[in-house]
Amino acid sequence: MSRSHAQSGFDVAVVGAGVVGCAIARRFTLEGAKMIVLEKAPDILDGASKGNSGILHTGFDAPCGSLEQSCIASGYSEYLDIRERLGLPLIRSGALVLAWTEEEEARLPELMQQARDNGVGDVEALTSDEILRREPNLSRRVRAGFCVPREFIIDPWSAPHAYLLQALTNGAELRRECEVLAGQFDGSAWRLETSAGEIAATCVINAAGLYGDLVDQTLRGVSDFHIRPRKGQFVVYDKAAAGLVKSILLPVPSATTKGIVVCRTAFGNLLVGPTAEEQTARDEAVLVPETLAQLQERGTQIVPALSDIEVSAIYAGLRPATEFKDYQIRAHREINLITVGGIRSTGLSSALGIARHVFSQYLELGHAPHALTDPIWPTVAQISEAGERSWQTPCNDGVVCHCERVTRAEIEAALEGPLAPGSFAGLKRKTRVTMGRCQGFYCSAELARLTKDRLKHPMSGAPDDR
Amino acid sequence: MTGDTAPAYDVAIIGGGPAGLSAAVELKRLGVASVVVIEREREAGGIPRHCGHYPFGMREFSRVLRGPDYAARLVERALRVGVEIRTRVSVTSLKPGPQIDVSSPDGLATIRARRVLVATGVREKTRAARLIGGTKPSGVLSTGALQGLVYLDGLKPFSRPVILGTELVSFSALLTCRHAGIKPVAMIEPNARITAWRASRLLPGALGVPLMLGASITRIEGRAQVEAVEVADRSGRTSRIEADGVIVTGQFLPEASLLRDSHLAVDSMSGGPCVDQFFRLSDPAYFAAGNLLRPVETAGWCWAEGRAAARMIAGSLAGTLPEPTPRAGLALMGDALKYVVPQRLVAASGAPRTLQVRVRRPARGTLSVVVSGQNLWSQRIDALPERRILIPLDRLPIDLNGPVHIVFAEDKA
Numbered sequence: 102m103s104r105s106h107a108q109s110g111f112d113v114a115v116v117g118a119g120v121v122g123c124a125i126a127r128r129f130t131l132e133g134a135k136m137i138v139l140e141k142a143p144d145i146l147d148g149a150s151k152g153n154s155g156i157l158h159t160g161f162d163a164p165c166g167s168l169e170q171s172c173i174a175s176g177y178s179e180y181l182d183i184r185e186r187l188g189l190p191l192i193r194s195g196a197l198v199l200a201w202t203e204e205e206e207a208r209l210p211e212l213m214q215q216a217r218d219n220g221v222g223d224v225e226a227l228t229s230d231e232i233l234r235r236e237p238n239l240s241r242r243v244r245a246g247f248c249v250p251r252e253f254i255i256d257p258w259s260a261p262h263a264y265l266l267q268a269l270t271n272g273a274e275l276r277r278e279c280e281v282l283a284g285q286f287d288g289s290a291w292r293l294e295t296s297a298g299e300i301a302a303t304c305v306i307n308a309a310g311l312y313g314d315l316v317d318q319t320l321r322g323v324s325d326f327h328i329r330p331r332k333g334q335f336v337v338y339d340k341a342a343a344g345l346v347k348s349i350l351l352p353v354p355s356a357t358t359k360g361i362v363v364c365r366t367a368f369g370n371l372l373v374g375p376t377a378e379e380q381t382a383r384d385e386a387v388l389v390p391e392t393l394a395q396l397q398e399r400g401t402q403i404v405p406a407l408s409d410i411e412v413s414a415i416y417a418g419l420r421p422a423t424e425f426k427d428y429q430i431r432a433h434r435e436i437n438l439i440t441v442g443g444i445r446s447t448g449l450s451s452a453l454g455i456a457r458h459v460f461s462q463y464l465e466l467g468h469a470p471h472a473l474t475d476p477i478w479p480t481v482a483q484i485s486e487a488g489e490r491s492w493q494t495p496c497n498d499g500v501v502c503h504c505e506r507v508t509r510a511e512i513e514a515a516l517e518g519p520l521a522p523g524s525f526a527g528l529k530r531k532t533r534v535t536m537g538r539c540q541g542f543y544c545s546a547e548l549a550r551l552t553k554d555r556l557k558h559p560m561s562g563a564p565d566d567r
Numbered sequence: 568m569t570g571d572t573a574p575a576y577d578v579a580i581i582g583g584g585p586a587g588l589s590a591a592v593e594l595k596r597l598g599v600a601s602v603v604v605i606e607r608e609r610e611a612g613g614i615p616r617h618c619g620h621y622p623f624g625m626r627e628f629s630r631v632l633r634g635p636d637y638a639a640r641l642v643e644r645a646l647r648v649g650v651e652i653r654t655r656v657s658v659t660s661l662k663p664g665p666q667i668d669v670s671s672p673d674g675l676a677t678i679r680a681r682r683v684l685v686a687t688g689v690r691e692k693t694r695a696a697r698l699i700g701g702t703k704p705s706g707v708l709s710t711g712a713l714q715g716l717v718y719l720d721g722l723k724p725f726s727r728p729v730i731l732g733t734e735l736v737s738f739s740a741l742l743t744c745r746h747a748g749i750k751p752v753a754m755i756e757p758n759a760r761i762t763a764w765r766a767s768r769l770l771p772g773a774l775g776v777p778l779m780l781g782a783s784i785t786r787i788e789g790r791a792q793v794e795a796v797e798v799a800d801r802s803g804r805t806s807r808i809e810a811d812g813v814i815v816t817g818q819f820l821p822e823a824s825l826l827r828d829s830h831l832a833v834d835s836m837s838g839g840p841c842v843d844q845f846f847r848l849s850d851p852a853y854f855a856a857g858n859l860l861r862p863v864e865t866a867g868w869c870w871a872e873g874r875a876a877a878r879m880i881a882g883s884l885a886g887t888l889p890e891p892t893p894r895a896g897l898a899l900m901g902d903a904l905k906y907v908v909p910q911r912l913v914a915a916s917g918a919p920r921t922l923q924v925r926v927r928r929p930a931r932g933t934l935s936v937v938v939s940g941q942n943l944w945s946q947r948i949d950a951l952p953e954r955r956i957l958i959p960l961d962r963l964p965i966d967l968n969g970p971v972h973i974v975f976a977e978d979k980a
Contacts, residue, residue, distance in 0.1 A: 337695075341827045390700040390785065397698070409835050411820070415695045416703070492657070495674035499655040503607055504824075506657070506670070525705075538824065540693040543608075545708070546617070546715030549722055560705070 110301025111137045115308055116281050116316050118145035120452045121444050122308035123261040126268035128456035133470035136273035141280035143558050144527030146261055149310045152418015155257040155366050158450040161216035161249050162354050167427045170219055173447055176454030187263040188480030190367055190487035196252035196349035199243050205353040206244045213247050223250050238345040238406050252349050256367040256485045257449055258530045263481040269519040270479045277523055284320045286436045304437040311383040311421045313442035326423040326442055332386050333375025336396045337414040339538045342371035345404050363403050367485035373400035386417035413538040420445040432462040502544045504537025516555050525560040576601045579680035581658050584613020585866045586857025586873035587686035588641040591650040593877035602650050607657040612638025615866050619718035620742045626867040661829040665852045682852055682880050689858040692818035701787030706812035710740040713814055717747045725812030729796055730754045731784055733761040734817035734953050738770050751776045752810050757783045762953050819862035837861045837906035843913045844920045846876040851891040854880050861908045889915035901975030903930040922958040926950040932977035939969030
């Protein structure tokens, strides 16, 4: 494709700024493509990417030979390669796959073999005594299990923020509140009609997550898959719970879900979830009290001391599952469109790998950009418990959100820059304000003052969304 | 160099609300030389700072004040007697010594004191902790958040909310709404009876707010902003109320996260620290007062408690307080009982105090104190949650050779 044409528009427009869209924007920018990211929400990460469990998976339990497995493997290793340069945290927790019933115990050898087949060769079988030595707060009912030493905990928001920030810093553009309404391919380039005007790009990548099939229908008139939103509800326990377990505690997975995980978060809390509930709505994840109570009960069965610790947050996410098991990534060569669909559940781990895979497809379409020789490596604010926080340093200008210890300096920094939030929800994802045990009891007024006239969608109260 | 280990203060008080400030003033009055109050907000004064309504201050100032005026007077009085108040300083950990690690706008620091009083107060139980279902739109607020927005910033986060709860604070929320021109559409209470004193029952009626007893919120609806709540009655029948906000009031919890991370013992029943009748924690250099001890009391009560705790701390500094051991634990019998404070008794005379008991649900019956099988005190009670029940400790000839049981025999329904 000629460079001259691209000067009038962009080489590539990515539809959707979830973790996958952000990683694609970064990869393509580093490879020299002129990128624009189109997000229909006021902030990035507003769909499937806002409600995951924050785990960097090795892919040990992914289907052997699947595209998902290979993307997780390459995404995992790239995250480890780049994380320090981007300022991204890593908590080397390891995971334990635990069997609680005879049937589950019988499946352990098969799962360990699958892990080895997937290149995760360091799994190790453990007896219940060995498990309890590692995790003394675990219920003594555990029968057996195995450890996966390189399953880690990461920050589900700072990672995609960093990917997109690196793209933007190196020349990519981001349009928010920009929904793709229609598009024409004229044989050499796309003209996209959006809610924020017309945008020209040689190639389009559909990374629209929960709307992936609809965007394909808009652009191609047809979709090869149907999104079947799968809801995952979580309960999050307060800081006191995080000290109870070191490892990520995984159940023996079923055919449709990895099952209920008990896991510390990068922010020093402990989460229990997700459920896996199919639904039709793409934009509404309803919390169900009975299900939340069941999660709480399940958490207490696994770690009995949780009964004494209060739930500090509840949330539900939607994963963009389809009728297929594997990812649905396809290049439509004749119209310069690459569809990246059905990235269910493992997107945080695989995003960097997906971006590489999609870029190889882009090259196959005949494009030949020149990689940046000396790209800029910006760093994102460190808001996890894995490193030093602002409140521990001079000139932090005081703690505002006391539960999550978010300082005025952190909030001010988050409100500036190319990824300044457009809504209060966006600010929460960048800083964690109001996400702790008091949920805004103490700091709502101060936050209203700090964000006054600085958010496109101002806080009307203390928004309770995540 | 002596500065590294010598305590900088005689007493450090964590939390500048009514309990902390009254303790500080009383300590100065008793001749304690250096007293510092550590407050994480920009201004001391605590929760009353954003309760822009009456009545505060009868006990303390013999007049009826609005919350912010009351808070300002508490601060002014403390400053006048020479208390140092350090604002915008957050305590991050409590350690033996006592040593307090803090974060201030300048970064980390350590404060050493001979005694520490923890008075970090309470917060309301959130929508999340109550596992209320539905979506997560804007407009779901605690009373504390609402009052901050209304009184400190003049904001109006919604115009037609529902109020969940009928505690004293729920009526405070109602008054806050009225102040801001917000018209609540319903007050919703899961119990069959209103929780606050009966007199306040007139209030929602008088303000034209329908009261729904025996009802609970099962679901919050709305995308960006709250659009409606689903309410279920006792039989499970649901109805939908259009509203643009939910004020989730009360069910206070002690703000005890600092204690949970420390070497100090926490009582899972009250949610606050384990104390003896001298307000003394498991580390006898630490004391606690105010609503951190238990949810929840009025500002005036906390103020009085702070003053009483100050006398114990002064005694501790002077070496006149009884030894913290031997002591007996108090055990609760009867599942309607929620907590008893103090949780431990030291065999000592003096310290005329009361045991504070609460129930977790409405209940009638006989409350007794039983020591070594011997019934020492009994009283009929008709109790509601969040209401004060007092057992006069000074009249109990408590023999600490055996366990002390607080027994509640409920009437058969």
